[in-house]
Amino acid sequence: MESMRNQSSNNAIVRMAAKAKAASMELSLLSTSAKNIALHAMAKALVQRKAYLMKENRKDLNAAQKHNYSKALIDRLTLDIKRIKGMAQCLLDTAKLKDPVGEILNTWKRPNGLVIKKVRVPFGVIGIIYESRPNVTSDCIGLCLKSGNAVILKGGKEAFYSNHAIFSVLKSALKNTKVPVEAVQLVASTDRQAVNILLRQTRYVDLIVPRGGEGLIRFVAEHSRIPVVKHYKGVCHTYVSDKADIDMARSVCFNAKVQRPGVCNAMETMLVNRKVAERFLPPVIGDLRAAGVEIRGCPRTRRIIGAGIKPATEKDWTEEYLDLILSVKVVDNLQDAIEHINTYGSHHSDAIVTKDNKEAGQFLKAVDSACLYANASTRFTDGYEFGFGAEVGISTDKLHVRGPMGLEGLTTYKYQVYGKGQIRK
Amino acid sequence: MESMRNQSSNNAIVRMAAKAKAASMELSLLSTSAKNIALHAMAKALVQRKAYLMKENRKDLNAAQKHNYSKALIDRLTLDIKRIKGMAQCLLDTAKLKDPVGEILNTWKRPNGLVIKKVRVPFGVIGIIYESRPNVTSDCIGLCLKSGNAVILKGGKEAFYSNHAIFSVLKSALKNTKVPVEAVQLVASTDRQAVNILLRQTRYVDLIVPRGGEGLIRFVAEHSRIPVVKHYKGVCHTYVSDKADIDMARSVCFNAKVQRPGVCNAMETMLVNRKVAERFLPPVIGDLRAAGVEIRGCPRTRRIIGAGIKPATEKDWTEEYLDLILSVKVVDNLQDAIEHINTYGSHHSDAIVTKDNKEAGQFLKAVDSACLYANASTRFTDGYEFGFGAEVGISTDKLHVRGPMGLEGLTTYKYQVYGKGQIRK
Numbered sequence: 001m002e003s004m005r006n007q008s009s010n011n012a013i014v015r016m017a018a019k020a021k022a023a024s025m026e027l028s029l030l031s032t033s034a035k036n037i038a039l040h041a042m043a044k045a046l047v048q049r050k051a052y053l054m055k056e057n058r059k060d061l062n063a064a065q066k067h068n069y070s071k072a073l074i075d076r077l078t079l080d081i082k083r084i085k086g087m088a089q090c091l092l093d094t095a096k097l098k099d100p101v102g103e104i105l106n107t108w109k110r111p112n113g114l115v116i117k118k119v120r121v122p123f124g125v126i127g128i129i130y131e132s133r134p135n136v137t138s139d140c141i142g143l144c145l146k147s148g149n150a151v152i153l154k155g156g157k158e159a160f161y162s163n164h165a166i167f168s169v170l171k172s173a174l175k176n177t178k179v180p181v182e183a184v185q186l187v188a189s190t191d192r193q194a195v196n197i198l199l200r201q202t203r204y205v206d207l208i209v210p211r212g213g214e215g216l217i218r219f220v221a222e223h224s225r226i227p228v229v230k231h232y233k234g235v236c237h238t239y240v241s242d243k244a245d246i247d248m249a250r251s252v253c254f255n256a257k258v259q260r261p262g263v264c265n266a267m268e269t270m271l272v273n274r275k276v277a278e279r280f281l282p283p284v285i286g287d288l289r290a291a292g293v294e295i296r297g298c299p300r301t302r303r304i305i306g307a308g309i310k311p312a313t314e315k316d317w318t319e320e321y322l323d324l325i326l327s328v329k330v331v332d333n334l335q336d337a338i339e340h341i342n343t344y345g346s347h348h349s350d351a352i353v354t355k356d357n358k359e360a361g362q363f364l365k366a367v368d369s370a371c372l373y374a375n376a377s378t379r380f381t382d383g384y385e386f387g388f389g390a391e392v393g394i395s396t397d398k399l400h401v402r403g404p405m406g407l408e409g410l411t412t413y414k415y416q417v418y419g420k421g422q423i424r425k
Numbered sequence: 426m427e428s429m430r431n432q433s434s435n436n437a438i439v440r441m442a443a444k445a446k447a448a449s450m451e452l453s454l455l456s457t458s459a460k461n462i463a464l465h466a467m468a469k470a471l472v473q474r475k476a477y478l479m480k481e482n483r484k485d486l487n488a489a490q491k492h493n494y495s496k497a498l499i500d501r502l503t504l505d506i507k508r509i510k511g512m513a514q515c516l517l518d519t520a521k522l523k524d525p526v527g528e529i530l531n532t533w534k535r536p537n538g539l540v541i542k543k544v545r546v547p548f549g550v551i552g553i554i555y556e557s558r559p560n561v562t563s564d565c566i567g568l569c570l571k572s573g574n575a576v577i578l579k580g581g582k583e584a585f586y587s588n589h590a591i592f593s594v595l596k597s598a599l600k601n602t603k604v605p606v607e608a609v610q611l612v613a614s615t616d617r618q619a620v621n622i623l624l625r626q627t628r629y630v631d632l633i634v635p636r637g638g639e640g641l642i643r644f645v646a647e648h649s650r651i652p653v654v655k656h657y658k659g660v661c662h663t664y665v666s667d668k669a670d671i672d673m674a675r676s677v678c679f680n681a682k683v684q685r686p687g688v689c690n691a692m693e694t695m696l697v698n699r700k701v702a703e704r705f706l707p708p709v710i711g712d713l714r715a716a717g718v719e720i721r722g723c724p725r726t727r728r729i730i731g732a733g734i735k736p737a738t739e740k741d742w743t744e745e746y747l748d749l750i751l752s753v754k755v756v757d758n759l760q761d762a763i764e765h766i767n768t769y770g771s772h773h774s775d776a777i778v779t780k781d782n783k784e785a786g787q788f789l790k791a792v793d794s795a796c797l798y799a800n801a802s803t804r805f806t807d808g809y810e811f812g813f814g815a816e817v818g819i820s821t822d823k824l825h826v827r828g829p830m831g832l833e834g835l836t837t838y839k840y841q842v843y844g845k846g847q848i849r850k
Contacts, residue, residue, distance in 0.1 A: 025767065029791060110812055114801055123823050124793065206823050227652070227824045248846035255848035342450065364841045366454060368549065376539055376844025385849070386840070387535055398548050398631050398837040399652045399825035412823040415811070416789045419801025421673035423680035424810070 009189050013197045016185045017152065017204035020125045023182040024150035028122045030178055032099040035146055038177040039095040043088040045173035046138065046166070050084045056165035057134070064158060076132050077159055087138040087166075090390065094142040097389040100407045101148045115418040120411045122148030123206040127198055128392070129154045129220055131212035134162035141170055141184050143392055147410035150183040152205065154198060156212070157190035164188075192219070199224040209405075211393055214320075229405060231396035233320040234264030234348040236378040239337040239363065241354035242275035248375060249353040250284045255377040256351065258291045262322045264394060265349050265381040269317060269327045271337045277304055277330045285309075285328070293324045300330035317344040334359055338366045345369060347396045349378040370396055370403040434614050438622045441610045442550065442577065442629035448607040449549045449575035455603055457524040460571055463602040464520040468513040470598035471563065471591070475509045481590035482559070489583060501557050502584055512563040512591075515815065519567040522814040525832045526573045540843040545836045547573030548631040552623055553817070554579045554645055556637035559587035566595055566609050568817055572835035575608040577630065579623060581637070582615035589613075617644070624649040634830070636818050639745075654830060656821035658745040659689030659773040661803040664762040664788065666779035667700035673800060674778040675709045680802040681776070683716045687747050689819060690774050690806040694742060694752045696762045702729055702755045710734075710753070718749045725755035742769040759784055763791045770794060772821045774803040795821055795828040 027035075046053070057079040064074050103120040110116065126149045130136045137153055144151035155163040167186040174181045187194050199208065199220065208228045210220040217230050238256055240249040256267035272280055281304050285295055296312040297305060316327040317340070331337050341350050351373035352363040360374035371381045381403060383391025388406030395401045401409035452460075471478070482504040489499050528545040535541065551574045555561045562578055569576035580588040592611040599606045612619050624633065624645065633653045635645040642655050663681055665674045681692035697705055706729050710720055721737040722730060741752040742765070756762045766775050776798035777788040785799035796806045806828060808816025813831030820826045826834035 025791070025793070028793075108812065110810070114805060116811060222650070225647070227822065229824070245846070251848055252846060259849050360843075366450070368450070368453075369839065371840045371842060373842045373844060376842055376847040377849050379849035380539060380842065380847070385535070386541060387533060397652065399654070402838055403840045413827055414789075414794065415796045415828045417796060417798045417801055417805065418785075419798060421670070421677060422801040422805070423676055424684050424802050424804035 009194060010197045013187060013194060014201065014204075016187070017125065017198070017201040019182045020150040020152055020185050021204040023180040024122070024124045026180050027145070027150055027183045028101070028124070028148045030148070032101075034178040035099070035148070036095040038145060038174055038179040039091045039142055041173045041177055042138075042142070042170045043091040045169050046084055046088045046091070049169045050081060053079055053084055053162070053165050053169065054081075056161040059161040060159055069158070073132060073158070077134065077162070079134055079162055083135065087135050090135070090139050091142045094146050094390060097146060097407055099146065100411050105413055112422050113420060114422055117416045117418070118413050119416055120408075121414050123410065123412055125150045125152060125205045125207075126410065127152045127154070127205045127208045127226070129195060129198075129208065129210045129212075129216065131156040131216060132158050134159045134166055136211060137163045137166045137186075138170065139390065140392055141167075143390060143407060143410060145179060145183065147407045149410055150185070152185040152187065152198065154187040154195055160190055195220070196223055199226060202226055209392055227399075229393070229395050229397055229401055229409070231264065231346070231348060231394050233346050234266070234394075235268045235318060235320050235344065235346040236265055236349045236351075237269045237271055237337075237341045237345060238267050238351045238353065238378065239271040239331075239334075239341070240273060240276060240280055241334065241352060241356065241359060242273040243356040243359060244273075244276065244280075244353040245355055245375075246276065246280055249280060250287065252351065252353055252375070252377050253284055254287050254291070256379055257288060257293060257326050258324070259377075259379055261324050263379075264320070265378050266322070267326065267351075267378055268319065268321055269329065269344070271329050271331050271340060272301075273334075273337075274300065274330050274332055277301070281305055281328070281330075288326060291324070293326050296325065296327045298329040301328045304330075320346070334362060338363060341367050341369070348394065349373065349381040351376060351378050370394070434619060435622045438612060438619060439626065439629075441612070442623070442626040444607040445550045445575040445577055445610050446629040448605040449547065449573075451605050452570070452575055452608045453526070453547045453549070453573045455573070457526075459603040460524070460573070461520040463570060463599055463604040464516045464567055466598045466602055467563075467567070467595045468516040470594050471509055471513045471516070474594045475506060478504055478509055478587070478590050478594065479506075481586040484586040485584055494583070498557060498583070502559065502587070504559055504587060508560065512560050515560070515564050516567045519571050519815060522571060522832055524571065525836050530838055537847050538845060539847055542841045542843070543838050544841055545833075546839050548835065548837055550575045550577060550630045550632075551835065552577045552579070552630045552633045552651070554620060554623075554633065554635045554637075554641065556581040556641060557583050559584045559591055561636060562588045562591045562611075563595065564815065565817055566592075568815060568832060568835060570604060570608065572832045574835055575610070577610040577612065577623065579612040579620055585615060620645070621648055624651060627651055634817055652824075654818070654820050654822055654826055654834070656689065656771070656773060656819050658771050659691070659819075660693045660743060660745050660769065660771040661690055661774045661776075662694045662696055662762075662766045662770060663692050663776040663778065663803065664696040664756075664759075664766070665698060665701060665705055666759065666777060666781065666784060667698040668781040668784060669698075669701065669705075669778040670780055670800075671701065671705055674705060675712065677776065677778055677800070677802050678709055679712050679716070681804055682713060682718060682751050683749070684802075684804055686749050688804075689745075690803050691747070692751065692776075692803055693744065693746055694754065694769070696754050696756050696765060697726075698759075698762075699725065699755050699757055702726070706730055706753070706755075713751060716749070718751050721750065721752045723754040726753045729755075745771070759787060763788060766792050766794070773819070774798065774806040776801060776803050795819070
């Protein structure tokens with residue numbers, strides 16, 4: 001019985017993927033204005049149906065309270081009028097972004113007269129697997145449609161009712177637009193078996209984007225037969241050079257750690273050149289501790305600051321705290337800082353503070369990370385801050401898209417070759 | 426005992442990958458001229474050591490004869506003076522290509538004064554898994570070094586002695602250059618277990634490129650934890666529209682099928698609009714049959730040409746013959762041709778022959794393949810023909826690189842952000 005039910009649920013996912021693929025072909029040919037009209041219709045529907053959305057969201061909140069979920073999780077789950085308006089605004093903002101589809105990336109002529117154009121095109125079908133925040137449902141549908149992609153969403157069970165409500169409102173809104181309603185799909189089942197089936201639909205699904213904790217992302221990366229764009233974690237560093245403006249270093253490090261510690265672009269390890277350690281560490285650690293940050297220091301850091309600080313262990317150098325905790329290491333020189341980051345880091349976002357442009361250039365060239373900063377906070381790694389308008393995530397992969405993944409990251413390209421009957425000799 | 430030997434061979438691959446990663450860091454910082462000097466030294470060494478290379482190649486040829494390998498395979502395996510000079514020339518040509526590393530892909534300034542540069546950088550370590558042709562060893566080392574990447578090669582057992590000889594000559598040639606010798610590595614073992622271990626070195630290897638038959642590529646794609654760039658097969662189409670120049674269509678179709686049938690960009694299926702079928706099919710099929718091509722036709726094709734032609738079965742539409750065989754289908758219109766290609770094709774290279782620019786544009790937009798041609802032979806899908814100088818392969822993937830994969834395809838990018846102390850608010 002169980003296995004029959006599984007079988008039928010498996011078939012449902014295969015059918016859903018096939019429908020999304022067929023819809024994606026239509027969607028890929030739509031004009032920018034047809035896609036923008038659909039985004040406006042969806043935004044309007046969200047606001048009109050706010051009572052229904054909040055009623056469904058209440059079911060998730062009741063279940064969350066019953067399961068004694070954390071306050072932070074319940075806050076992330078909650079949909080109020082302000083948040084619903086925020087989701088609608090995000091769709092309207094996405095409508096304003098430049099359509100990446102059809103952009104000619106390069107064009108050249110060969111000696112035999114062939115004209116080759118490299119043209120930006122949608123992927124086809126994108127699968128997004130995510131946890132808790134219901135606004136992801138709406139944001140991702142908007143970004144995928146604008147970039148000409150059909151989307152299959154698989155949300156977490158905590159937001160089951162909210163995701164279904166948002167999805168059904170958005171899907172209904174598509175009915176009077178040129179966007180085929182089957183271009184948006186939501187996996188009804190909440191179990192991991194459904195994810196497993198989805199991850200094998202190489203014929204229909206072109207790209208998988210997992211959003212959530214490291215456990216979810218590792219599961220997806222290990223089981224997917226479809227290419228995955230992801231980052232596991234953000235172990236971000238700031239290196240304070242002996243040539244740093246000390247006041248700037250103090251402000252940049254404080255911001256990178258404290259402004260929002262629970263996100264992937266927050267600093268987890270601070271590296272300090274030994275020549276400035278005595279001058280720099282006491283004031284910055286004073287600031288950080290006053291803001292409630294727990295410091296874990298290398299032996300040299302502890303010699304300077306005192307034994308009131310916990311010792312950092314080997315494990316601390318690879319840890320993504322996502323919290324008010326910071327590991328601190330005194331290093332001998334630029335080279336040691338680069339080696340530490342390339343060895344222990346997560347290739348996400350790393351910064352140097354220095355007044356020496358040559359040294360900054362060496363750091364930015366040698367560190368193998370998606371986003372490198374000279375004299376700025378690592379907190380700027382973000383689609384909005386980069387000027388991409390919005391993002392579906394951050395990639396620490398090296399293929400295709402690295403760093404914030406906006407509309408452009410949701411497209412690929414094709415070569416279009418124009419001939420006059422050329423044949424190969 | 427067996428398992429102990431496996432264990433030690435596994436460890437050898439992990440150590441090799443770690444060394445390649447360390448060398449890749451050095452290599453990524455080298456100047457263009459330092460890399461070109463190394464390419465010249467390698468080219469010189471190949472020619473100087475030609476007697477040694479041919480002696481080692483003899484061992485592979487003897488084994489191949491003993492195993493009764495096909496004439497075609499033995500031909501591909503053979504190294505003579507002309508082919509050794511060809512390998513050397515390829516390295517010299519690679520030295521002449523523009524260095525992609527360090528190219529600034531985009532640069533912009535944010536309202537807060539941050540300057541963001543998107544800069545082209547090497548991947549790090551690239552693993553190449555390939556079959557038979559020994560020149561791949563040399564060509565791939567050249568392309569990887571020029572693009573700033575360390576490379577780990579795993580060749581097939583048929584070319585064991587040849588690959589080792591080429592590898593050791595090239596590696597020795599690096600000794601007096603700035604390129605670290607550990608930037609090139611060859612897996613000594615010839616078993617698949619070695620490949621399996623290599624495919625799990627996500628910490629050290631950034632990209633895998635399999636080159637060979639569909640079986641090898643599927644094995645690699647299924648077992649790799651590292652991103653793979655690949656194409657399984659090339660089921661390429663030419664659609665002859667009712668608006669085609671019939672003479673051009675005849676020449677383009679003949680070229681696409683006959684000029685070199687054993688390669689991935691050769692045509693496997695010809696689609697013909699029903700309005701021109703009576704006029705077009707008899708002459709072109711006459712040409713093709715005279716060149717020894719076996720035709721497998723749909724019912725309408727057979728009605729026109731006669732029962733001397735084999736019927737095409739459903740399986741023919743997805744078959745990569747790599748031989749003088751062609752399936753032919755008469756279709757009602759452009760839309761049916763597009764649907765046939767998107768359903769049965771391999772997303773590699775597809776062409777339309779038409780005088781109508783609007784129709785050509787519709788075809789090039791709607792067909793979901795890496796390379797689309799209007800009025801030219803599909804045989805042009807090739808790094809050299811595209812003007813990339815050389816290629817490590819062709820990609821039908823949608824992430825990162827699509828179509829011919831040259832030096833640019835061997836690089837990724839990073840964002841370098843220049844600030845004046847900006848912090849996130």
